[in-house]
Amino acid sequence: MRALPAFGAVLLALLSAVALAGPLLGLDAEAVDLMARYAPPSSEHPLGTDELGRDVLARLLAGGRVSLAVAAATALVAAALGTVIGLVAGAVGGRVDAVLMRLTDGVMALPLLPLLIVLAALDWTKLGVPVEALNSEAFAVGRLVAIIALVGWTTVARLVRAAALSVKARDYVRAAVAVGVGPVRIMRRHILPNVASPLLVATTLSVGNIILVESALSFLGLGVRAPLASWGNMLTGAMDVAVSAPQLALWPGLAIFLTVLAFNLVGDGLQRALDPRG
Amino acid sequence: MTRLVVSRLMQSVVVLLAMSVVVYGLMGLMPGDPIDLMIASDPHLSPLEAARLKALYGLDKPWTERYLRWLGQVMQGEFGYSRLYAKPVGTAMAPALANTVLLMLTALGVALAVALPLGILAAAKAGRWIDGAINLLAFASVSVPTFWLGLMLILLFAVALGWLPAGGVDSLSGGERLRHLVLPAATLAMAGLGQFARHMRAALLGEAAADYVRTARAKGCGPLRVLLRHQLRNALLPVTTILALELGGLFSGALITETVFAWPGMGRLIFEAVMGNDFNLALSGLLLATAMTLVGSILADLAYAGLDPRVRLG
Numbered sequence: 001m002r003a004l005p006a007f008g009a010v011l012l013a014l015l016s017a018v019a020l021a022g023p024l025l026g027l028d029a030e031a032v033d034l035m036a037r038y039a040p041p042s043s044e045h046p047l048g049t050d051e052l053g054r055d056v057l058a059r060l061l062a063g064g065r066v067s068l069a070v071a072a073a074t075a076l077v078a079a080a081l082g083t084v085i086g087l088v089a090g091a092v093g094g095r096v097d098a099v100l101m102r103l104t105d106g107v108m109a110l111p112l113l114p115l116l117i118v119l120a121a122l123d124w125t126k127l128g129v130p131v132e133a134l135n136s137e138a139f140a141v142g143r144l145v146a147i148i149a150l151v152g153w154t155t156v157a158r159l160v161r162a163a164a165l166s167v168k169a170r171d172y173v174r175a176a177v178a179v180g181v182g183p184v185r186i187m188r189r190h191i192l193p194n195v196a197s198p199l200l201v202a203t204t205l206s207v208g209n210i211i212l213v214e215s216a217l218s219f220l221g222l223g224v225r226a227p228l229a230s231w232g233n234m235l236t237g238a239m240d241v242a243v244s245a246p247q248l249a250l251w252p253g254l255a256i257f258l259t260v261l262a263f264n265l266v267g268d269g270l271q272r273a274l275d276p277r278g
Numbered sequence: 279m280t281r282l283v284v285s286r287l288m289q290s291v292v293v294l295l296a297m298s299v300v301v302y303g304l305m306g307l308m309p310g311d312p313i314d315l316m317i318a319s320d321p322h323l324s325p326l327e328a329a330r331l332k333a334l335y336g337l338d339k340p341w342t343e344r345y346l347r348w349l350g351q352v353m354q355g356e357f358g359y360s361r362l363y364a365k366p367v368g369t370a371m372a373p374a375l376a377n378t379v380l381l382m383l384t385a386l387g388v389a390l391a392v393a394l395p396l397g398i399l400a401a402a403k404a405g406r407w408i409d410g411a412i413n414l415l416a417f418a419s420v421s422v423p424t425f426w427l428g429l430m431l432i433l434l435f436a437v438a439l440g441w442l443p444a445g446g447v448d449s450l451s452g453g454e455r456l457r458h459l460v461l462p463a464a465t466l467a468m469a470g471l472g473q474f475a476r477h478m479r480a481a482l483l484g485e486a487a488a489d490y491v492r493t494a495r496a497k498g499c500g501p502l503r504v505l506l507r508h509q510l511r512n513a514l515l516p517v518t519t520i521l522a523l524e525l526g527g528l529f530s531g532a533l534i535t536e537t538v539f540a541w542p543g544m545g546r547l548i549f550e551a552v553m554g555n556d557f558n559l560a561l562s563g564l565l566l567a568t569a570m571t572l573v574g575s576i577l578a579d580l581a582y583a584g585l586d587p588r589v590r591l592g
Contacts, residue, residue, distance in 0.1 A: 257423060
């Protein structure tokens with residue numbers, strides 16, 4: 001039992017090291033070679049090539065960097081959003097708290113995947129975004145981070161609010177208020193340090209889920225789009241040729257599975273280490 | 279109790295209304311335009327006729343006015359016409375609903391039948407290797423991407439072994455339909471059993487320190503009997519709550535699995551409606567899915583109060 005979080009941490013370190021080391025290997029993830037489509041594993045292409053003759057190993061590593069970067073960015077944005085909303089709700093209280101918590105309940109009640117699909121499929125030119133900006137990789141990735149974070153902040157908001165409420169009533173905080181410490185400083189110095197560990201646990205555990213959601217959206221063609229590789233969109237191409245080239249479907253899915261598993265094991269280990277009651 | 283239910287229902291109506299405004303607004307930002315689609319399907323349509331059509335469907339009005347008109351019709355049970363299926367929305371949705379309920383209830387049943395004994399076993403052997411193995415299995419279950427798991431099952435059982443069909447249930451009935459149910463239901467069950475097993479184990483161990491457990495042990499009751507006869511009854515409470523919450527995700531939860539297996543359920547229907555500019559169908563599908571989630575969370579509260587006489591709500 002105790003070995004599982006350590007196993008997760010090692011797995012995570014290995015996966016990130018391999019993904020980050022990708023560029024050093026000098027592999028080109030977007031080089032198309034139509035003469036070598038569906039090539040079997042060889043010394044030149046250790047995992048073979050895909051439907052456009054692109055090197056599967058190179059795409060796997062590049063996709064890992066994209067998936068990990070998107071997941072980390074989304075988790076941080078969602079955690080920041082949730083922290084601000086939870087802090088304001090807990091610290092201000094009253095009507096503001098009621099409105100923010102009803103909002104949180106409302107977002108929690110939404111059918112996430114269908115809603116994300118609607119958000120991802122929006123036509124941004126109708127909102128005045130120029131077409132050139134739409135087609136840039138930065139915009140596509142930023143949009144993905146924004147829409148997943150937009151629905152992913154609720155757990156953190158509830159955690160932070162609960163912690164803020166419990167800390168607010170303590171004597172030392174009331175003493176701080178009595179000597180004239182301002183609300184922003186109270187939040188930063190007294191409330192935030194108290195929510196640091198549940199925040200860390202919730203954020204770590206959320207990364208795994210975000211990777212699953214991102215890969216599902218990319219798989220449906222609504223997330224990271226070609227030629228940029230992601231584990232999800234590699235599976236889209238692989239699905240069409242699953243019968244004739246099943247090896248293409250194996251690796252990206254295995255990579256998603258192991259990464260999400262690693263994040264969940266580490267998050268669970270953190271939770272048990274940081275929460276003496278758990 | 280009644281007060282609680284009424285206030286929760288009111289709250290749900292507010293969430294639904296807010297959701298309908300948001301989704302209605304978002305649908306207007308989807309690529310394409312219903313009239314453009316009509317023009318595309320009939321190139322002889324003159325600009326004058328197109329303008330007349332726009333006026334006929336009220337598309338020349340501002341969207342707030344269109345939304346209120348749509349809402350008024352929905353209140354009268356008029357959900358509009360599905361463009362993709364060329365049927366009223368209700369008629370298009372009914373078979374999808376039935377398919378999803380069949381798929382999800384089968385998957386939930388299988389997941390519970392496997393997960394609850396596993397959770398009990400893990401709690402009984404807490405800290406031993408079997409507990410660790412079940413824990414790892416549970417983590418694997420919550421970490422696996424369902425679309426990939428489905429794809430792997432298709433490759434193994436449909437392609438390599440040829441035992442089961444890969445997907446689709448259109449125009450099938452009886453036994454053949456059940457054969458098509460096996461793989462998608464297995465995929466969803468495998469992805470869902472982890473959290474049930476973990477909750478079952480945690481709930482059982484949470485009861486282990488209770489006074490009544492010590493009393494039963496002091497009276498000479500064996501550890502297994504205490505676990506199954508005393509702790510299990512109390513531990514099933516939080517598990518029931520999780521189950522009710524799961525029921526809420528019924529319609530949208532299987533979206534990916536339904537897409538991979540071409541299972542004509544609600545998830546796939548919503549996906550196709552969104553991608554295919556079928557505004558009426560997408561709106562109704564999304565709102566129905568939201569309503570289900572809200573009902574699930576109310577059911578979870580009610581189940582908690584109904585099963586535990588110590589809980590007084592209201």
